[in-house]
Amino acid sequence: MQQYAKIDTPEIVSTLFNKPAEPLADCPENAEDVEFVMEDQIRLLCRLYPVGKEAPTLLFFPTGRQSINKYNAIAKNYVQYGINLLVVSYRGCGRSEGNAGIGSMIGDLPFILRKTVNQLQEKKFKGPLFVMGESVGSAFAIEAAHVCFDDIKGVIIESGFCDTIPFLIGSGLDISKIGISETDGFNNKDKIENIKLPTLILHGARDTVVVPAQAETLQASSGARNKQFFIIPGAEHDTVVKIGGALYFQTIKTFIDTVSGVNTWRQRRRGIKK
Numbered sequence: 001m002q003q004y005a006k007i008d009t010p011e012i013v014s015t016l017f018n019k020p021a022e023p024l025a026d027c028p029e030n031a032e033d034v035e036f037v038m039e040d041q042i043r044l045l046c047r048l049y050p051v052g053k054e055a056p057t058l059l060f061f062p063t064g065r066q067s068i069n070k071y072n073a074i075a076k077n078y079v080q081y082g083i084n085l086l087v088v089s090y091r092g093c094g095r096s097e098g099n100a101g102i103g104s105m106i107g108d109l110p111f112i113l114r115k116t117v118n119q120l121q122e123k124k125f126k127g128p129l130f131v132m133g134e135s136v137g138s139a140f141a142i143e144a145a146h147v148c149f150d151d152i153k154g155v156i157i158e159s160g161f162c163d164t165i166p167f168l169i170g171s172g173l174d175i176s177k178i179g180i181s182e183t184d185g186f187n188n189k190d191k192i193e194n195i196k197l198p199t200l201i202l203h204g205a206r207d208t209v210v211v212p213a214q215a216e217t218l219q220a221s222s223g224a225r226n227k228q229f230f231i232i233p234g235a236e237h238d239t240v241v242k243i244g245g246a247l248y249f250q251t252i253k254t255f256i257d258t259v260s261g262v263n264t265w266r267q268r269r270r271g272i273k274k
Helices: 010-016 069-080 102-122 136-147 164-170 188-193 212-221 240-260 265-273
Strands: 032-037 043-049 057-061 084-087 129-134 154-158 199-204 227-232
Touching: 010 102, 032 102, 043 069, 043 102, 057 102, 057 136, 069 084, 069 240, 102 129, 102 136, 129 136, 129 240, 136 154, 136 188, 154 240, 188 212, 199 212, 199 240, 212 227, 227 240
Parallel strands: 057 084, 057 129, 129 154, 154 199, 199 227
Antiparallel strands: 032 043, 043 084
16 A cells, blocks of 8 residues: 555565574364455465354454464463454465565455454354454554454454554664655554554564554554553563463453453342343
């Protein structure tokens, strides 16, 4: 997309979407690869880790620096907590076709959302759909909620950023040599101001790629009435899951259950009366 042309350069894309050194592992026994065909016939090979047809589904936009192999282990926790996990693969990453790019990914989002909804319906999955993004994936989750909010019940942001330039600098890029300004970036602040969906933001206290103040600004800018913000002590940009441990997954589970109307105060009260 032309709007992102100034940040959609080979230098920035290669930094944000590093290809992992290890080969993509075969699909685990209790998971399945899901192929999404984009408007230009490029195929994205995503991965679904299902737990049940009545369970909520989390559409996950990962960091561009990790292999999908990482999520084979993480997905076990989501399944344990009763959440279907669908991990998106970007163009040129893993076994997906095409070349990685910011503009192409932003353009793909409506198709990814529509095909996700169609796939879930075909599989007779009835639970609500949430979106989540990690690092650069947070920008895609915010964009998805911004343009396709009718299909989404809530948004979860991990290690997300408000301003693009500090994120690129934190990622190791020399912006002075690239010649871009904040107006050329993702515009996450303005987008999240217009998102009214329930929002959960998780961030590492020791994050140096995206300092916690960026996440705090994102939280303050959110237009959601139901918004929650958690700082994980000791966690860095890529270690929120590892340091957060069980509390990390329990926080996500509680947020999803509350938004979905599971175990609400009124339901607990009715249960007591019985």
